[in-house]
Amino acid sequence: MNYNHIKFMKLALEEAKKAKECDEVPIGAIIVKNNEIISLSFNTVEKDKSIIMHAEIKAILEAQKKLDSWRLEGCSLYVTLEPCLMCCGAIVLSRIKRLVYGAKDLKTGAVNSLYNTLNDKRLNHNVEVVQGVMELESSLLLKDFFKDKRKRNG
């Protein structure tokens, strides 16, 4: 396993933990270009009352602002959970080079689980995919969050 992938995924996990502290589903994302961090973010769907505010979308919005361009060529997106349809669409549209993710999302994942959108030759951009980086840590963080939530809700 590439050492950088682990280093950057650890940072994405730190972001996911920030989401948990705010009682948001713990998912974190970061965007990296030439080994430099361009943006860090975590899921704030509940706080912002918008399902657009997935960690990946927020990381993309911030990176586009920082690089002053909608093209994120040469960028890698690290995210703790397999992205959904919306986020995969945004990843393709913004020309991200590589996606590195942690845990699989069997219910809504659109990279390998339900769809293979990042490798669809009919689209005008394809994305390299590295999966399973710190998979256990990402997955446990989510499982514990939902277990605690069920307990609290009786």
Place this chain on the structure above:
Amino acid sequence: MNYNHIKFMKLALEEAKKAKECDEVPIGAIIVKNNEIISLSFNTVEKDKSIIMHAEIKAILEAQKKLDSWRLEGCSLYVTLEPCLMCCGAIVLSRIKRLVYGAKDLKTGAVNSLYNTLNDKRLNHNVEVVQGVMELESSLLLKDFFKDKRKRNG
């Protein structure tokens, strides 16, 4: 054809024309609930330098703000062009009831053209679809825009 669908699609087309005036790809969207307009928007990808800023995403963001909830249950989204993967993902996540669209997008459409995401029984929400409302007008607006752009670019 339902008269309301035409009435609301005409408003979405007016939004698309505003995009054209700003030299943006002319696509417009509106969200309606109980016959009341909740949000109107048009594509501003170039101005905002972000591919997240599709007309549909902007309409959803505004509607979620206005209704103070990420759940857009009972809402209809009218958009002049068949939505892409990102926008279809956002439509499903926000629980929109009905999508009404104008022209097909054979290259990236994710409602009927490349994918059938809004009718995927594996997802936890499905969306009613009405297609082809003011299709010709929506399609001509786009064709003319790209023809003019090619001319200007020599």
